[in-house]
Amino acid sequence: MQYWLMKSEPEEVSIDDLEAALSQRAAWFGVRNYQARNFMRDAMKVGDLAFFYHSSCAEPGIAGICEVCSEPYPDETQFSTVNPYFDPKSKPDNPRWWLRDVRFVSKSRLIPLAQLRACPELANMRLLARGNRLSIMPVSESEWAFITKELMGLQ
DNA sequence: GCCAACGTTGGC
DNA sequence: GCCAACGTTGGC
Numbered sequence: 092m093q094y095w096l097m098k099s100e101p102e103e104v105s106i107d108d109l110e111a112a113l114s115q116r117a118a119w120f121g122v123r124n125y126q127a128r129n130f131m132r133d134a135m136k137v138g139d140l141a142f143f144y145h146s147s148c149a150e151p152g153i154a155g156i157c158e159v160c161s162e163p164y165p166d167e168t169q170f171s172t173v174n175p176y177f178d179p180k181s182k183p184d185n186p187r188w189w190l191r192d193v194r195f196v197s198k199s200r201l202i203p204l205a206q207l208r209a210c211p212e213l214a215n216m217r218l219l220a221r222g223n224r225l226s227i228m229p230v231s232e233s234e235w236a237f238i239t240k241e242l243m244g245l246q
Numbered sequence: 247g248c249c250a251a252c253g254t255t256g257g258c
Numbered sequence: 259g260c261c262a263a264c265g266t267t268g269g270c
Contacts, residue, residue: 098268123266124253147268204269222251224267 094230095130095141096218097157097193106143106155106198115195116160120168121176123188127227132163132189134229141193142230142238144218145201152203153238161192199243212237 097119099105109117122128139159145151165186168176181187207213217228230238239245 100268126253151269224252226267 093134093136093139094232094235095135095139095159096144096153096228096230097141098144098146098226100147101145101154102148105145106157106195109143109155109157109193109195110198112195116192118166118192119190120166122166122190122226123176123178124224124226127225128188130227130229131191135159135163135191137162140196140235142235143193146226150201150203152201152207153199153242154201155198156196156239157193158196159191160194163189163191166190197245199245202238202242206242207238210237210242212241 099119101108103121104117109115119131122131137159141157141159142153143155143157145154165183166176166188168174169178169181169186169188170183171177176188178187204218207216208219213219213234216230216234217223217225218230
């Protein structure tokens with residue numbers, strides 16, 4: 092079991108949108124960074140858990156938990172000329188961008204970025220590293236345990 | 247809207 | 259392969 096953090100702009104897809112979605116599943120479309128893609132395509136495994144993080148919004152922070160629930164498959168938005176995520180350099184016979192489906196697990200209170208920063212236990216968390224811009228990144232087991240137990244109040 | 251930090255592109 | 263220019267991310 093591995094743990095992840097996945098950023099989404101809540102104006103695009105929020106934790107509430109995921110909870111309300113058909114089957115409570117959604118395709119994690121729109122990733123256009125190679126490192127984030129590699130984590131999603133190559134390193135994730137079905138059953139891995141991830142923090143659902145709200146970014147580029149009034150209250151950035153962790154909003155809940157989701158579960159990786161599909162094998163990787165091509166992100167269709169890269170082939171649609173009218174889509175904002177269209178990539179003219181990607182070809183259907185050799186897709187550049189891959190995604191997975193995630194399943195809603197739980198919503199939590201919003202745990203603000205500033206609160207994460209204030210926790211000494213999370214000093215080495217990748218999310219908090221200077222200049223970090225990755226939209227998908229691993230979370231260590233100890234960071235996961237601290238956040239779920241101490242900040243979310245889960246068992 | 248600002249801007250620091252980073253990733254990508256493309257000429258050489 | 260270098261690196262300057264440019265584009266993007268994302269908190270504030």
